[in-house]
Structures are given as C-alpha cells and as structure tokens.
Amino acid sequence: MKVFKSEELSHQELAQLCERNPLREKSIVDLCQEIFENVAARGDEAVREYTKTYDGVDLEDFRVDVAEFQKAVDQQPRKVIEAFETAIRNIRKFHLSQNLAEQPVEVQPGVTCWRASRPIGSVGLYVPAGTAVLPSTVLMLGVPAKLAGCPKIQLCVPPRKDGSVSPLVLAAAYLSGIRQVYKIGGAQAVAAMTLGTENVRPVDKILGPGNRFVQTAKLVATSYGVAIDMVAGPSEVLVIVDQEATPRIVAADLIAQAEHGADSQVVLVTDSYPLIEAVNAELEDQLGSLPRRELARASIEQSFAMLVGSMDEAVEFSNRYAPEHLILGMVEARKWVGKVRCAGSVFVGEWSPEVAGDYASGTNHTLPTSRLARNSSGVSLDSFVNKVTFQELTREGLEDLAPALETLAEVESLEGHARAVRYRLSREEEVRE
Amino acid sequence: MKVFKSEELSHQELAQLCERNPLREKSIVDLCQEIFENVAARGDEAVREYTKTYDGVDLEDFRVDVAEFQKAVDQQPRKVIEAFETAIRNIRKFHLSQNLAEQPVEVQPGVTCWRASRPIGSVGLYVPAGTAVLPSTVLMLGVPAKLAGCPKIQLCVPPRKDGSVSPLVLAAAYLSGIRQVYKIGGAQAVAAMTLGTENVRPVDKILGPGNRFVQTAKLVATSYGVAIDMVAGPSEVLVIVDQEATPRIVAADLIAQAEHGADSQVVLVTDSYPLIEAVNAELEDQLGSLPRRELARASIEQSFAMLVGSMDEAVEFSNRYAPEHLILGMVEARKWVGKVRCAGSVFVGEWSPEVAGDYASGTNHTLPTSRLARNSSGVSLDSFVNKVTFQELTREGLEDLAPALETLAEVESLEGHARAVRYRLSREEEVRE
Numbered sequence: 001m002k003v004f005k006s007e008e009l010s011h012q013e014l015a016q017l018c019e020r021n022p023l024r025e026k027s028i029v030d031l032c033q034e035i036f037e038n039v040a041a042r043g044d045e046a047v048r049e050y051t052k053t054y055d056g057v058d059l060e061d062f063r064v065d066v067a068e069f070q071k072a073v074d075q076q077p078r079k080v081i082e083a084f085e086t087a088i089r090n091i092r093k094f095h096l097s098q099n100l101a102e103q104p105v106e107v108q109p110g111v112t113c114w115r116a117s118r119p120i121g122s123v124g125l126y127v128p129a130g131t132a133v134l135p136s137t138v139l140m141l142g143v144p145a146k147l148a149g150c151p152k153i154q155l156c157v158p159p160r161k162d163g164s165v166s167p168l169v170l171a172a173a174y175l176s177g178i179r180q181v182y183k184i185g186g187a188q189a190v191a192a193m194t195l196g197t198e199n200v201r202p203v204d205k206i207l208g209p210g211n212r213f214v215q216t217a218k219l220v221a222t223s224y225g226v227a228i229d230m231v232a233g234p235s236e237v238l239v240i241v242d243q244e245a246t247p248r249i250v251a252a253d254l255i256a257q258a259e260h261g262a263d264s265q266v267v268l269v270t271d272s273y274p275l276i277e278a279v280n281a282e283l284e285d286q287l288g289s290l291p292r293r294e295l296a297r298a299s300i301e302q303s304f305a306m307l308v309g310s311m312d313e314a315v316e317f318s319n320r321y322a323p324e325h326l327i328l329g330m331v332e333a334r335k336w337v338g339k340v341r342c343a344g345s346v347f348v349g350e351w352s353p354e355v356a357g358d359y360a361s362g363t364n365h366t367l368p369t370s371r372l373a374r375n376s377s378g379v380s381l382d383s384f385v386n387k388v389t390f391q392e393l394t395r396e397g398l399e400d401l402a403p404a405l406e407t408l409a410e411v412e413s414l415e416g417h418a419r420a421v422r423y424r425l426s427r428e429e430e431v432r433e
Numbered sequence: 434m435k436v437f438k439s440e441e442l443s444h445q446e447l448a449q450l451c452e453r454n455p456l457r458e459k460s461i462v463d464l465c466q467e468i469f470e471n472v473a474a475r476g477d478e479a480v481r482e483y484t485k486t487y488d489g490v491d492l493e494d495f496r497v498d499v500a501e502f503q504k505a506v507d508q509q510p511r512k513v514i515e516a517f518e519t520a521i522r523n524i525r526k527f528h529l530s531q532n533l534a535e536q537p538v539e540v541q542p543g544v545t546c547w548r549a550s551r552p553i554g555s556v557g558l559y560v561p562a563g564t565a566v567l568p569s570t571v572l573m574l575g576v577p578a579k580l581a582g583c584p585k586i587q588l589c590v591p592p593r594k595d596g597s598v599s600p601l602v603l604a605a606a607y608l609s610g611i612r613q614v615y616k617i618g619g620a621q622a623v624a625a626m627t628l629g630t631e632n633v634r635p636v637d638k639i640l641g642p643g644n645r646f647v648q649t650a651k652l653v654a655t656s657y658g659v660a661i662d663m664v665a666g667p668s669e670v671l672v673i674v675d676q677e678a679t680p681r682i683v684a685a686d687l688i689a690q691a692e693h694g695a696d697s698q699v700v701l702v703t704d705s706y707p708l709i710e711a712v713n714a715e716l717e718d719q720l721g722s723l724p725r726r727e728l729a730r731a732s733i734e735q736s737f738a739m740l741v742g743s744m745d746e747a748v749e750f751s752n753r754y755a756p757e758h759l760i761l762g763m764v765e766a767r768k769w770v771g772k773v774r775c776a777g778s779v780f781v782g783e784w785s786p787e788v789a790g791d792y793a794s795g796t797n798h799t800l801p802t803s804r805l806a807r808n809s810s811g812v813s814l815d816s817f818v819n820k821v822t823f824q825e826l827t828r829e830g831l832e833d834l835a836p837a838l839e840t841l842a843e844v845e846s847l848e849g850h851a852r853a854v855r856y857r858l859s860r861e862e863e864v865r866e
Contacts, residue, residue, distance in 0.1 A: 083840035227808035375660035407516035
C-alpha cells in the first residue's frame, strides 16, 4: 500500500484522501430512469426483458415457491444452520436493545406529548449476487424487519444463469422469517419494488446493498416517494493501531475488507513506521495464498497507510475519513471510544475483528460508506419503523398555552391558526351563556 | 369542499385520492443541477447572481452581523420573546425525552455491543420566506440541533427586496442559539451549503422546508453526499370527527391548514353527513373574514371530505392517506391512538389543535408530507445525530463466536474473513509454543 505521512500533507491533500466518489454518473442515472419508465409502462414484461439482458436468463415466474425454500433449507449442513441461528439470535438481541419505549412527557401542565414507533407497512430487501453470495446480508435486513413487526417483507435477489437463486440466500431468508422472494436483480428489481408490477407488490421502503446500478436506482426510487436505507458505495475499513499491534492480524483485517472487491477501501493509520513496513510484508505473504487474491490485491494497491504523530491525530483523521468500519486496535482502545465521532461501526480492542460484526456479533453490517458516516447511521431497528408524535391537551393545558400560540400565529400573520385555538376556548363559554 | 362517499368508490379511486405528486419535474431538476454546477464553479459570485435574479436584490455580503441580530431581538415586544421562550422550553423538553441512552448488551458471554449517538458535525438549516414569515420553523430546527450538540449550525433564509431578513426569523435564530445566518434563499442556498463557497461553509446535512426548487435542490444535494431531513411537499391535515364534533372548530382546523397556501391539502373524514354540511357552511362563514382567504379558499376547493361507515374505516383511510398532521377529534379519541400507523404528528381529542404542535407544545412541526409518513418520520433529536455501533469482544467471546464466523465466511467464500478470526485465536498459542 502507498504510505503517506500526515505531517507532509497539506490540509487539502488530507481532505482529498478522505474523498470517495459519490454516485452521480449521469449515464447510470439516465439508464435507471429508463428502466423505471419501462417497468412502469410494461411491468413484468419489462422486468423479464432486463433479466434476460443483464442476468442472461429467461424467467417465466420470478417467485420462489415453497418447495424451493424447503429444498434450500434441507440441503444445508447442520453447522451452517447453526451458524445462521447464532447470527439471528445475536442480531435479534442487539437490535431489540434499540427498542426503547419513550415515555409521554407532560411538557407543561395539561400538555402531554409522546412518540411511538410504528412498523413500516411494506419493505423490500435487496441482496446482491455479485462476486460473493451474501446470506449474511439477508439476516442483517430480514431479522430487524421481522423484529420491527413489518407486516410485509419481500426480498429480491438476482437469478443465476440457470434460473435458480443461491440456496444459502433462500435458507437465510427462510430462517429470518421471509417467505416472499423474487428472482430479480439490478435496477429492474428496485424499479419493480418501487412501482409494483403484476407479480411484484410495491413497497414503502427499499433496503440493501448492491452495485452502482442498484444504488442509483434506489436514488431514483426516492423521487417516486419510496424511502431507502442509504446509497451504499464500496465497503471500507480503517484500522488504527500502534507499535504494539501484531502485523499479521492487522494485515488479515485489511485483507478481510479488500477481498470484497477491487474497489474496497482499506486504510491503515498508525504512529509506527516499522509497523507499516511489517504489515506491508505480511500483506504480500497472506495475499499469495488467498483465494480472492486478485480482487484483494487490486483493492490494496489503491489503498493507503497514513503515518501520524499520535493516536489523537489518528482518531481525528478517522473522523474526517468517516469510515464504514473502524477498528480501534491500539493499546487501551476503549479509552478512544469517546473520541470517535464519524464511523458506521466500531470494533474495539484486539479481540474484536470486523468479521464479528459482518456476521454474528449482533450489530448490523449495512452501514454508511463513502464518508456518509458523517451524516448517516447504519441500518437498525429504526430503519424499519416510523416514529409518530402524538399530543393530548386538556382544556387547562390549551388555556395556558394559548397566549404563546396566539402570539406566534399573529407574528406569522396566520389568523386561521389563532382561531383554531380561540374557537375552542370560547366554545364552552358560549354554551354557558 | 368536494364530498366523496367511501362506499361508492372503487379501490383504485380511493388510492387515487391518497396520491399527492412527488417531486420529479425534470425541468426543475435540470435547473437545480445547473445552479449546483454554477455555484461549484463560481462560488459566491454565482450565489450573488441568483440572488439578484430570484430575490431581486444585489447583496455584497450575505452574512448577518451581530448588530443586526441584536437589533432584531431588541425590537421584539415582550410578549413575542415570551412566546418564543415558551416554545423553546417545550421543544427542548419534548426532544430531550427522545435522548434515551441505549445500554450495552452482552449478546453472549464476552461479546458486548452498544450504540451511541454522536452529534452531526455541521448542519445547515433552511427557512423559507414565501407568503408567510416562519420564525417557528427556526425554533423547530434550531432547538433540537443545539440540544443534539451539533458544533456548527448555520441558517439560510431568503433576503427581502431591501437586503434585510425578517427580524422575527433573526430573533428566533438568536434565541435558539444560532449565530451564523446567511441571507440566501432557494436552490442557490442549498447548493452553497452543499458545496461551500468563499463565505458559506459546506455542511454535512441540510434540513428545512421550502418550495419545489428548494426541495428538488435538497434531492440533488444527496447526490453530492449531503444528507437531508426529507423532501417536503405542501402541508396537509386530515381531520377525523364524528357527529359529536363542533362544526365551527372542525372548520377552523381545516382553515388553519388551508391558509398556508393554495396547494395545502385538507381532508375531512367522518361518518356523519350532516356534519359535513355544517362544516361546509362554517367554512364559507369563516373564510369571509380570514385575511388569507384567497389562499385558503383555493386550497379548500381542491380538498375533500370523505364520508365513511365507521370510525374504524376513518382511521384505516387515514393510514392509507398517511397525512402530515392527523387530528383525532372523535369521541374517546385516545382509544384510536393505537390504530394510527401512518401519520407525521397526531393531535388527540378536542383540546388538541394542530396549532399547538405547529408552535409550542414541544413536538416538531417539520414532518413528512405527500404520503411519506408511510415510510419516514418527522424531524426529531435523531435527525441531528449519527448512531454509531460499537463492539468489544474478549478472547473467550471471540472463541465462542468463532465457529459461526468461520462457517459464514466459508459459505460466502471469503477466506480472508475467516483468517481475521483464526489468526487472532492462533496468536497466543504460537506465543505459548
């Protein structure tokens, strides 16, 4: 990996290193718009054509039937089912902890306000099928959707050339409680879930990772009033370590990210130059025997190590970079937790590999990338609910609040607003007269 | 208002009545793109030109200085300051109740996960200056931004023809703790806050209402990696009442919404036809003396009343319509709270006018419109923070989790993932050897 020394970089060069390209390639936006228009006009027929073009398979029926599900679950070895079950249990447990009931507040006598969660009626999950099969993503989306109580959950996954979909994905869906799976991929899946077709039900919100086409299609979906989790770019990790770190483990953590794809971003930040050298040697060594070495190598070649003067500076750089995953691998890592401001998910200390969160510790792995961790959060139970505010006033509550309400209505020149208060309070007096 | 009877409508006609137009007018998107490109290329100079074109004023300096702030606060009558202070106190109090600390969870022995809030570093608030001056919106955005601890908060508001901005808006900003206000409006304000200029700092997130240009510009901003609160359309209220309701108050509630603008949406849902007739008569009566009667009348003319068979049906229709504001004005309104699934903010019972939430009860008035309440929530403390997940494993925790992690890495063919676990667990053994 390239090595930069922070002290030799200008403010602007540092900022540049933190930039990742957001999605606004006009050609892709235009293509997605066209796909939406076609799916709107011709429904399943258009989806069928795109599936033929992009996935190379002519599918009559996109739906996965019960027998296919059953077969997918049955063919999994016991240890796979157990691994899924461990992950599901931990994901449920952690996401359940996000379900805190807010108590009603009597903000002033007779004025009570509260907020309550309501599951989103219909959610569409997307799981890609690119260079890796990702059943773990099914769990990360399906488990919190079920936990939130979303009544309708459907999943789209691109079909394979033979018209099937990965049994691992189906088994993960089944164990998560999902029963509606469509063999549709790419922008056409997002369009179908946004607009609805003869066979695909339109949804309220679409969540899940995917390539540039899928993510751009999600952006287009928002212009049709469908909500999305986020626009996700390539996966990222930033590792902060000091001289005490074990190069072999640091290299393994970087490679675990790099093997996702050639565009994965891996960044090493440390105050130890010898460590960078040792990690670089380890990278070479480990890459040699890695099955996905070509992807990992391509990723690492365009990644970098940053030599900083202190751990304080390391964490500050990380906050600017706003990585999807942050590994705090320095000595006494826990002490730095409070300084982390911008990151999707943070792995604290030497025994916390990112892989734990990728799969089974319970945290969600659908996280903001491309510096969006500075303004967005990962998928959580919140992603599957609307939070509705309520208020109930008593007559006395309204009376006490009335002067403020009428004054504000007056300064905003909204007489109708004032009347809605005044007419209520004058009602009983009129009756009494 | 037009009257529909639900029993006479087809499923499709009912769905049609719930539709509001989302924002995807290509001409506006193109104009906004052009504004972004110009502001990116020429910074303040471009902003100055747009301000001349759209606001009709040639401004050398967009910034509001301390003296202008001071003057704005000083010139407010005591009762206005008090009304602001009441609103601020209640907004603070209610939004503070949303700040629930989640406790760390030991999902299994030695595997501890938690989630913590971090204030977003830099937020840009937008307050429009169309047919009404809206200091209340400043409070609704500024107070939770301060409460969340956002270190940088700036506000854009369109200048008036004389180059000033409303002292009410400035006073509200000052009392909310905002010190950085720019006299910039429209899409150029959103572009400036997204891209930064010589004088305007780029922000991480943009929040606030505005016309179609501002909202479309916010959509464009997301393609530059800036987060937004929501894409907001015209304001809406849906009022559910039964025969016990007072027509005068129902009409006042409808008018309080309608007076916002000709495109405001007001809907009356009831099981009593005589009530609809009485409300219609009241509307005529009240409109006659309303200062903003032309706007309100235009809004009401394109709005409707829906006669339903029962209160159950009324609430179901409301859930489909997903109104920004819902007034539950029927007898024993509290009983229906649990059935409300899709609404921005709900006003329960006869003493709870929407106006309370517009101004000073403490709930936020920046809410999802255009049926977005089915998949989105209003502005809250959550809108100003990122929620970051953390995890810390012990050696034993990782050991216990390792079989699941390695199995999942194996089925996803990600050997690098498995190694990040294996190398950690083999380390000490090697040392021990």
